[in-house]
Amino acid sequence: xxxxxxxxxxxxxxxxxxxxxxxxxxxxxxxxxxxxxxxxxxxxxxxxxxxxxxxxxxxxxxxxxxxxxxxxxxxxxxxxxxxxxxxxxxxxxxxxxxxxxxxxxxxxxxxxxxxxxxxxxxxxxxxxxxxxxxxxxxxxxxxxxxxxxxxxxxxxxxxxxxxxxxxxxxxxxxxxxxxxxxxxxxxxxxxxxxxxxxxxxxxxxxxxxxxxxxxxxxxxxxxxxxxxxxxxxxxxxxxxxxxxxxxxxxxxxxxxxxxxxxxxxxxxxxxxxxxxxxxxxxxxxxxxxxxxxxxxxxxxxxxxxxxxxxxx
Ligand SMILES: C[S@@+](CC[C@H](N)C(=O)[O-])C[C@H]1O[C@@H](n2cnc3c(N)ncnc32)[C@H](O)[C@@H]1O
Numbered sequence: 001x002x003x004x005x006x007x008x009x010x011x012x013x014x015x016x017x018x019x020x021x022x023x024x025x026x027x028x029x030x031x032x033x034x035x036x037x038x039x040x041x042x043x044x045x046x047x048x049x050x051x052x053x054x055x056x057x058x059x060x061x062x063x064x065x066x067x068x069x070x071x072x073x074x075x076x077x078x079x080x081x082x083x084x085x086x087x088x089x090x091x092x093x094x095x096x097x098x099x100x101x102x103x104x105x106x107x108x109x110x111x112x113x114x115x116x117x118x119x120x121x122x123x124x125x126x127x128x129x130x131x132x133x134x135x136x137x138x139x140x141x142x143x144x145x146x147x148x149x150x151x152x153x154x155x156x157x158x159x160x161x162x163x164x165x166x167x168x169x170x171x172x173x174x175x176x177x178x179x180x181x182x183x184x185x186x187x188x189x190x191x192x193x194x195x196x197x198x199x200x201x202x203x204x205x206x207x208x209x210x211x212x213x214x215x216x217x218x219x220x221x222x223x224x225x226x227x228x229x230x231x232x233x234x235x236x237x238x239x240x241x242x243x244x245x246x247x248x249x250x251x252x253x254x255x256x257x258x259x260x261x262x263x264x265x266x267x268x269x270x271x272x273x274x275x276x277x278x279x280x281x282x283x284x285x286x287x288x289x290x291x292x293x294x295x296x297x298x299x300x301x302x303x304x305x306x307x308x309x310x311x312x
Contacts, residue, residue, distance in 0.1 A: 004218035004225055008241050015243040021097045024245045025075070037076050037104075042111050043120075045179060048211055049082035050124045051303065052177040055209040059268065059307035062205065064088060065175035069200065071163050071193070072181030075099050076108045077156065079177060084154050085112070085127035085135070092173075094159040094166065102147040105154075109135050164192040168200045176201050180213045186249045187259060194263050201308050208265070208306040212256060215300045217248055226279040227300055234286045253299045254292060260304065268307040275300040 014023050056065050064087040070079055073093040077100060080091045112135060115121045138145070138153050151158065161167060176197050182190060201208060215227035230250055233241065242248060253272055260267050275298035289297055 002222060002224055004222035004229075007218060007221060008243065011245050012241075012243040015245045020245055021099060025099075037107050037111060041076075042078060042115070045076075045078035046082060046115070046124045048177075048179045049079045051211075052079065052175065052209040053082070053086060053125070055269070055305040056175045056207045059207045059305070059309065060174065060205050062174070065207075066090065067173050068092065068175045068177070069094065069166075069168070069173045069197075070176075071095070071178045072184070073100070075104050076111075077105060078108060078111075079179065080156050081108055081112060081135075081154065082125050082127075083175075084156065085121075085125055085131045087128045087131060089155055091154070091156050092159055092168065093156065094161060094163045096160065096162055098158060098160050100158070102150065105147075105150060106139070106142055109139055113139070164189065164196055166196050166200055170199045171202050171204075171206075173200045174202055174206055176206070176208045178210045180211060182210055182212045182256070183214055183217075183249060183251075184247050186247065187251060187255065190249075191259055191263065194259065194265060198263060198265055198308075198311070203308055203311060206308040208308065209303070211301070211303050213301050214250075214252060216250075217246065226282065227275070228280045228283045228298070231280075231285050231289050231297070232283050235288065237286075252289075252292065252297055253302050254296050256302070256304065260306075264311065266306050266308075266310040267304050268310060269305040270302065272299045272302040274298060 011024065014020050017023055053065075057063060065083065066088060067090040068080070068083045068088050069092045071094050073080060073095060077093060080093055083091050112121065115124075116132065121127065134153065138150060142150070145153075159167060185193065197208060216225065216230040219225045219227045219229055230238065230241075230248060238250065257267065257270075274295070277294055277298050280294055280298045285297070
């Protein structure tokens with residue numbers, strides 16, 4: 001049996017167990033090695049942090065987003081810590097599961113120090129020196145601090161709630177961002193989430209910046225399949241394969257654009273990776289993907305930036 005199918009079966013089984021997210025973390029850590037904080041992952045998300053900040057600066061009158069919200073931060077809060085280093089005062093991270101821990105935050109902070117020692121950090125973030133020194137002090141007294149104290153010193157607030165109903169006031173957030181998260185949320189949930197983002201983001205000066213990875217994530221782990229493999233299944237077949245720990249909605253760039261259009265959220269800038277048409281042609285597509293241009297289906301990653309001033 002192919003490796004990706006074994007992983008799909010194991011994740012599906014884990015998804016039915018209590019504490020499924022924690023079990024999945026250890027499964028990925030020790031079996032698929034998918035959750036260790038590698039340099040590759042760290043620099044990829046640091047690059048996203050830089051791109052979110054630059055997106056914000058292109059449309060806002062301010063250099064620093066003071067209040068920020070990220071959905072689906074994951075195990076290591078790389079973008080939130082980048083925003084802290086920049087000077088943000090209120091940094092929210094919303095998720096229905098609490099995926100980080102005191103240990104994983106420490107790993108993240110140490111990675112920032114290492115990155116700075118290698119003279120790399122300044123190439124990504126024009127960070128505030130006092131904020132950087134604050135991270136050094138936090139690490140110096142790390143064992144004495146409670147996890148809550150660490151988060152408080154980093155201006156980081158975890159909202160463990162459904163992003164369809166955020167406990168934040170309207171017009172309160174300068175920058176809303178996400179990385180590789182929307183592809184894990186089915187449209188019937190993503191639409192109300194975006195609707196609530198539209199409510200909380202500042203209409204006079206706010207920006208949204210979302211990176212979406214539309215590739216089959218099983219192909220990241222099993223090189224015997226390509227990133228379009230999941231497009232051969234009908235919705236009914238995919239429902240049997242997909243799992244609730246790391247669901248994949250399989251929707252394409254045109255579906256996301258349609259959602260933005262329906263919610264009247266502007267796409268002020270859009271970029272995408274064109275993917276690989278030969279690889280796409282090697283997959284026998286399910287009927288639901290057959291009526292769209294192959295060039296659009298092939299797009300594997302995209303980044304949407306919304307200047308919320310445009311909706312006033
Ligand atoms: C795969 S993870 C994101 C990965 C992470 N951003 C990264 O860069 O590695 C997607 C996250 O979205 C969260 N999520 C899904 N639906 C949500 C909802 N309705 N409200 C809040 N968070 C949600 C999931 O719990 C999950 O942690």
